[in-house]
Amino acid sequence: MAQIEVRHLSKTFTSKDAQVNALKDINLEIEQGDIYGIIGMSGAGKSTLVRCLNYLEKPTHGEVWVDGRDLGGMTEKELLRQRKDIAMIFQHFNLLMQKNVVDNVSFPLLIQGVKKKEARKKARELLGIVGLEEKELAYPAQLSGGQKQRVAIARALASEPRILLCDEATSALDPQTTASILELLKDINTQFGITIVIITHQMSVIRKICSHVAIMSQGEIKESGLVNEIFSHPKTREARELILKDIDGEGAVHLAKPQDRLMEAKKIRIVFSENSSFEPVIANMVLKTGRPVNILKADTKNVGGIAKGEMILGLPEDRKLQQEIEDYIRARGLEIEEVTGDV
Amino acid sequence: MFSSEVIQMLIKGIGETLYMTLASTLFGYLFGLPMGILLTISDRDGIRPNSILYKILDVIANIVRSVPFLILLIVLIPFTRLIVGKSYGSTATIVPLVVAAVPYIARMVESSLREVDAGVIEAARSMGASTFTIVTKVLLVEARTSLIVGVTITLGTILGYSAMAGTVGGGGLGDIAIRYGYYRYEVGIMAVTVVLLILLVQIFQTIGMKLSVRLDKRK
Ligand SMILES: Nc1ncnc2c1ncn2[C@@H]1O[C@H](COP(=O)(O)OP(=O)(O)OP(=O)(O)O)[C@@H](O)[C@H]1O
Ligand SMILES: [Mg+2]
Numbered sequence: 014m015a016q017i018e019v020r021h022l023s024k025t026f027t028s029k030d031a032q033v034n035a036l037k038d039i040n041l042e043i044e045q046g047d048i049y050g051i052i053g054m055s056g057a058g059k060s061t062l063v064r065c066l067n068y069l070e071k072p073t074h075g076e077v078w079v080d081g082r083d084l085g086g087m088t089e090k091e092l093l094r095q096r097k098d099i100a101m102i103f104q105h106f107n108l109l110m111q112k113n114v115v116d117n118v119s120f121p122l123l124i125q126g127v128k129k130k131e132a133r134k135k136a137r138e139l140l141g142i143v144g145l146e147e148k149e150l151a152y153p154a155q156l157s158g159g160q161k162q163r164v165a166i167a168r169a170l171a172s173e174p175r176i177l178l179c180d181e182a183t184s185a186l187d188p189q190t191t192a193s194i195l196e197l198l199k200d201i202n203t204q205f206g207i208t209i210v211i212i213t214h215q216m217s218v219i220r221k222i223c224s225h226v227a228i229m230s231q232g233e234i235k236e237s238g239l240v241n242e243i244f245s246h247p248k249t250r251e252a253r254e255l256i257l258k259d260i261d262g263e264g265a266v267h268l269a270k271p272q273d274r275l276m277e278a279k280k281i282r283i284v285f286s287e288n289s290s291f292e293p294v295i296a297n298m299v300l301k302t303g304r305p306v307n308i309l310k311a312d313t314k315n316v317g318g319i320a321k322g323e324m325i326l327g328l329p330e331d332r333k334l335q336q337e338i339e340d341y342i343r344a345r346g347l348e349i350e351e352v353t354g355d356v
Numbered sequence: 357m358f359s360s361e362v363i364q365m366l367i368k369g370i371g372e373t374l375y376m377t378l379a380s381t382l383f384g385y386l387f388g389l390p391m392g393i394l395l396t397i398s399d400r401d402g403i404r405p406n407s408i409l410y411k412i413l414d415v416i417a418n419i420v421r422s423v424p425f426l427i428l429l430i431v432l433i434p435f436t437r438l439i440v441g442k443s444y445g446s447t448a449t450i451v452p453l454v455v456a457a458v459p460y461i462a463r464m465v466e467s468s469l470r471e472v473d474a475g476v477i478e479a480a481r482s483m484g485a486s487t488f489t490i491v492t493k494v495l496l497v498e499a500r501t502s503l504i505v506g507v508t509i510t511l512g513t514i515l516g517y518s519a520m521a522g523t524v525g526g527g528g529l530g531d532i533a534i535r536y537g538y539y540r541y542e543v544g545i546m547a548v549t550v551v552l553l554i555l556l557v558q559i560f561q562t563i564g565m566k567l568s569v570r571l572d573k574r575k
Contacts, residue, residue, distance in 0.1 A: 152573040
């Protein structure tokens with residue numbers, strides 16, 4: 014059994030004049046040690062889903078199993094104890110503003126009845142792990158966003174959780190700070206074997222640290238699996254849109270002018286994997302066939318530790334020539350996929 | 357300007373006024389703080405929603421607060437006699453003052469606790485904190501600046517009410533003001549008592565604000 018199993022989970026919010034089906038029949042399995050990303054647009058239901066994982070939100074239907082135990086079958090007391098194993102960090106850090114850093118980190122231990130002195134000692138150790146020893150007496154208002162999130166991470170680790178839920182934990186941070194926080198999360202994952210669930214609307218976060226990803230839209234999971242596979246073979250429209258949007262983000266290259274795009278008869282996506290991108294395939298191909306192709310988008314980046322790249326080409330109208338180009342690319346061991354619609 | 361007799365009387369008046377104000381505030385918080393906490397957590401978006409409890413407390417608070425203090429003072433005379441043994445003098449005045457102060461304090465506490473960031477409460481819940489822990493370690497701690505401002509405002513308000521009670525035999529500076537100023541036309545003494553009342557409010561206000569600023573770690 015997976016560490017976290019979500020079965021046929023639905024959540025409906027009912028207010029006076031409206032019903033919102035925030036989650037519709039969600040099924041999810043997250044294994045021990047995974048870094049599992051959940052991505053989707055605003056309002057997709059990501060926060061609601063993650064809040065169901067520790068029962069801060071009670072599902073309308075369905076079950077959540079954590080470490081082989083059904084959260085829905087627990088008494089209030091058991092649930093409070095279970096939450097010790099499932100820590101959480103947030104977009105806005107949610108630190109106690111009137112308590113200093115070391116007391117914030119001690120807080121979950123005090124809740125569990127650990128003595129104040131002991132809790133402080135442990136808190137100092139944890140501050141060492143997140144690199145903030147020297148800030149132990151500062152108050153949250155005196156820290157930067159990245160530092161606050163580090164305190165929140167130290168606080169989350171205090172109860173020695175087996176699972177860490179992150180709801181948009183980097184969304185309020187600049188790209189550089191985001192990178193350092195993601196690095197820290199990855200370290201925690203490898204060092205302590207803590208399973209991490211990351212909610213985000215940024216594809217770059219998924220790309221940088223996640224092993225698995227689930228793509229959410231309008232309360233449903235459209236696609237889920239290994240990040241590598243979903244990036245190279247997105248099956249659903251939602252996944253393709255997210256990946257394309259990501260290419261539009263950092264490091265993207267647009268080479269063709271919009272009016273040129275209309276003339277293309279066929280567009281293909283080439284996926285580079287491992288070391289294939291070091292060979293100048295496109296240049297060689299153009300030299301060989303003697304026909305130019307339009308590079309509509311090009312982007313290579315680091316996905317889960319493997320150099321990955323994609324390129325979208327607009328091929329000439331001539332069928333035979335198209336075939337020739339595709340054959341050439343396939344012969345180089347690259348995967349091709351036809352792209353439809355506007356890119 | 358005044359005889360030592362008058363000065364003696366004024367000093368006694370100050371003492372009585374302080375006694376009534378501080379004791380009433382203390383007892384007021386003894387009941388008003390829990391009531392405010394219950395109002396906050398039992399509300400629809402509170403941590404322990406309970407619409408029946410909320411409605412009951414809400415109605416009580418509204419009824420008591422809408423009765424004019426002088427009426428309350430009179431209506432409560434039998435009750436006061438039951439508790440204190442007599443219905444006049446500064447100790448007896450504490451009873452109606454507390455009754456009037458409790459719902460007022462409960463509302464102040466409720467509004468202070470509502471200011472606490474929902475995210476911090478959510479974080480505490482995610483750590484497995486019980487309702488009691490959230491109240492004592494999160495709500496009351498995070499809202500302390502605002503709670504102290506509330507105490508300051510309450511002190512000023514109760515001081516004013518105690519002066520009002522003084523006019524019907526409750527003792528304190530209000531009593532002096534009405535006896536000398538109103539019945540005997542000694543405007544000088546009345547003016548002095550008013551100035552003393554203003555000074556007391558000012559002192560409470562200054563101390564309270566200083567304290568709340570000193571304790572606030574949000575900047
Ligand atoms: N307490 C609530 N009461 C009513 N509706 C709610 C509540 N919480 C969430 N919703 C609704 O459920 C849907 C999903 O919300 P949710 O916060 O899970 O989205 P999200 O994917 O986390 O979005 P974002 O990226 O903006 O945080 C939204 O339509 C939202 O309005
Ligand atoms: Mg959200």
